[in-house]
Amino acid sequence: MREEISTREAFGEALAELGEINKDVVVIDADISKSTYTTTFHKKFPDRAFNVGVAEQDLMLVAAGLATTGKIVFTSTYAVFASMRACEQVRTFICYPNVNVKIHASHGGIQVGADGPTHQGTEDIAIMRALPNMKVIHPADAIATKKAVFEIAKDYGPTYLRTMRNPTPIIYDDSYKFEIGKGNIVLDEGNDVAIIATGIMVLMALEAAKILKERGIRVKVVDISTIKPIDSELIINLAKNTGGIVTCEDHNIIGGLGSAVAEVLVENYPVPMKRIGLKDTFGESGNWKELFDIYGLSPKHIAEACIDIVKNKIPPLK
Amino acid sequence: METWEEKVKRLKKISWELRKDVVEMIYKAKAGHPGGSLSAADIIAVLYFEILNIDPTNPQWEDRDRFILSKGHACPIHYAALARRGFFDREHLWTLRRTHSILQGHPDMKKTPGVDYTSGSLGNGLGIGVGMALGLKMNKKNSRVFVLLGDGECQEGVIWEAAMCASHYKLDNLYAIVDYNGLEVDGWLREVMNIEPIVDKWKSFGWKVKEINGHDIEEILNAFQWCFKVGGPAVIIAHTVKGKGVSFMENEVEWHGLAPTEEEYKKAMEELEKEVSSL
Numbered sequence: 001m002r003e004e005i006s007t008r009e010a011f012g013e014a015l016a017e018l019g020e021i022n023k024d025v026v027v028i029d030a031d032i033s034k035s036t037y038t039t040t041f042h043k044k045f046p047d048r049a050f051n052v053g054v055a056e057q058d059l060m061l062v063a064a065g066l067a068t069t070g071k072i073v074f075t076s077t078y079a080v081f082a083s084m085r086a087c088e089q090v091r092t093f094i095c096y097p098n099v100n101v102k103i104h105a106s107h108g109g110i111q112v113g114a115d116g117p118t119h120q121g122t123e124d125i126a127i128m129r130a131l132p133n134m135k136v137i138h139p140a141d142a143i144a145t146k147k148a149v150f151e152i153a154k155d156y157g158p159t160y161l162r163t164m165r166n167p168t169p170i171i172y173d174d175s176y177k178f179e180i181g182k183g184n185i186v187l188d189e190g191n192d193v194a195i196i197a198t199g200i201m202v203l204m205a206l207e208a209a210k211i212l213k214e215r216g217i218r219v220k221v222v223d224i225s226t227i228k229p230i231d232s233e234l235i236i237n238l239a240k241n242t243g244g245i246v247t248c249e250d251h252n253i254i255g256g257l258g259s260a261v262a263e264v265l266v267e268n269y270p271v272p273m274k275r276i277g278l279k280d281t282f283g284e285s286g287n288w289k290e291l292f293d294i295y296g297l298s299p300k301h302i303a304e305a306c307i308d309i310v311k312n313k314i315p316p317l318k
Numbered sequence: 319m320e321t322w323e324e325k326v327k328r329l330k331k332i333s334w335e336l337r338k339d340v341v342e343m344i345y346k347a348k349a350g351h352p353g354g355s356l357s358a359a360d361i362i363a364v365l366y367f368e369i370l371n372i373d374p375t376n377p378q379w380e381d382r383d384r385f386i387l388s389k390g391h392a393c394p395i396h397y398a399a400l401a402r403r404g405f406f407d408r409e410h411l412w413t414l415r416r417t418h419s420i421l422q423g424h425p426d427m428k429k430t431p432g433v434d435y436t437s438g439s440l441g442n443g444l445g446i447g448v449g450m451a452l453g454l455k456m457n458k459k460n461s462r463v464f465v466l467l468g469d470g471e472c473q474e475g476v477i478w479e480a481a482m483c484a485s486h487y488k489l490d491n492l493y494a495i496v497d498y499n500g501l502e503v504d505g506w507l508r509e510v511m512n513i514e515p516i517v518d519k520w521k522s523f524g525w526k527v528k529e530i531n532g533h534d535i536e537e538i539l540n541a542f543q544w545c546f547k548v549g550g551p552a553v554i555i556a557h558t559v560k561g562k563g564v565s566f567m568e569n570e571v572e573w574h575g576l577a578p579t580e581e582e583y584k585k586a587m588e589e590l591e592k593e594v595s596s597l
């Protein structure tokens with residue numbers, strides 16, 4: 001495998017492989033199939049691949065109708081369009097009747113970079129998480145994405161699979177086992193803080209862990225690839241073991257991973273917590289790594305949040 | 319063997335019986351949409367008692383024809399037809415819109431036997447029909463897909479996304495009917511948002527189009543035969559009267575979503591009963 005690969009590309013590779021082993025898999029695009037990497041599937045299985053053109057609402061409806069004929073339908077478009085342009089179709093005609101449609105949403109977060117805010121899906125997790133019956137999955141790298149594609153095809157029901165535009169390094173090796181609803185401890189250096197991240201932010205968190213280690217702060221880095229249903233058991237255990245949590249997401253801090261983790265903690269085991277994410281703002285065009293620096297998503301920002309948590313854990317002098 | 323005249327008379331009678339059920343359901347529920355239910359009664363009667371290849375004992379039969387009531391608010395007429403075809407007991411009709419009822423305020427495929435897709439949010443039934451038609455063709459089924467659209471919902475953009483898609487994929491198993499009663503919640507379509515020239519619109523989207531009187535059973539029957547002859551995607555523009563059959567509801571926009579009082583209910587039932595017994 002190449003050193004860096006985008007998760008959208010990994011999705012496309014996995015989908016073409018899935019098509020070989022499962023003849024019920026059907027793929028529908030709303031143009032941009034080249035960009036969401038479903039073209040390989042289209043070439044291999046032309047009789048099971050459709051393109052409705054630039055029409056995302058129709059995309060979701062056609063998927064819903066196809067699902068009633070026994071198909072496992074994958075729709076593929078960008079996060080902004082899947083979650084907002086076609087939001088009501090996803091809610092009322094996919095989630096409400098609970099049909100077997102898998103929504104691939106590429107271009108999650110400001111990691112999109114140069115295309116700017118119109119194409120950066122930064123509220124999609126919040127929106128999709130609020131829909132009953134919907135599962136929300138955001139893998140951290142290409143390997144996790146590939147494994148997720150096969151797992152969600154085995155599972156019944158509506159699923160939102162968020163991928164990223166730009167190539168990112170590989171975190172996992174082939175031994176990684178993706179399980180819907182299960183988080184994964186990627187790094188376990190100690191119990192000073194638990195950094196809970198999703199998508200590209202798992203990588204940022206691993207970088208932050210290096211910075212923190214130099215300062216003598218030992219953290220756990222946890223990949224929450226399924227944001228819904230969230231791994232409550234793991235999150236509660238992390239809170240019990242570390243007493244401090246930092247969440248990281250390339251998404252608005254309202255309604256996404258940070259909110260989901262806070263919901264679990266506040267009802268079960270409240271501990272000090274900080275949320276890394278877009279601070280209720282839109283992104284802008286630019287190199288994504290520069291954008292991460294500007295919008296507070298860099299390893300440095302995560303490390304600072306962890307240091308704050310650790311400082312607050314020191315008991316006051318008597 | 320039923321003669322043509324006998325068939326027309328039978329279907330006409332059913333349409334009036336279904337209208338009676340609609341009025342009674344909405345009266346008992348104290349809410350619902352009589353206007354658009356009554357305008358669609360003749361179309362529904364022909365579909366459910368002549369055209370659709372369905373099995374009430376096996377609502378999920380894979381080889382069945384599909385029907386989507388895209389104008390979901392007209393579900394009382396659909397429920398009345400499903401009950402009369404034996405998909406569920408008639409007693410359910412009087413539970414419309416109540417807690418725990420199998421008959422929701424808008425169609426729910428998970429709760430009502432015979433409802434092929436959930437609907438109610440306008441504009442969405444045609445795209446779902448496109449997906450069903452594609453899937454049925456992939457599965458090598460001869461089943462056909464029928465979508466009943468409201469005229470007002472033709473103002474929704476997604477209708478035209480789906481119309482474009484249906485002709486692009488040459489869906490010869492997909493048929494639509496527009497219940498063109500001319501009224502939407504805010505008034506006459508021609509004043510709120512004109513959909514004319516509606517025939518040209520459908521034609522330009524690659525559909526075969528036939529205009530008929532949507533209350534003439536013979537014209538409806540012939541229109542479906544025309545559909546099967548020319549193949550889909552084909553659309554029947556059915557000119558109808560909102561509230562058809564109840565004098566004080568006809569062409570009155572207030573009756574889009576209003577339940578009759580006891581007095582109005584009695585008068586409506588009297589008028590409808592007169593139609594039934596005249597046949």
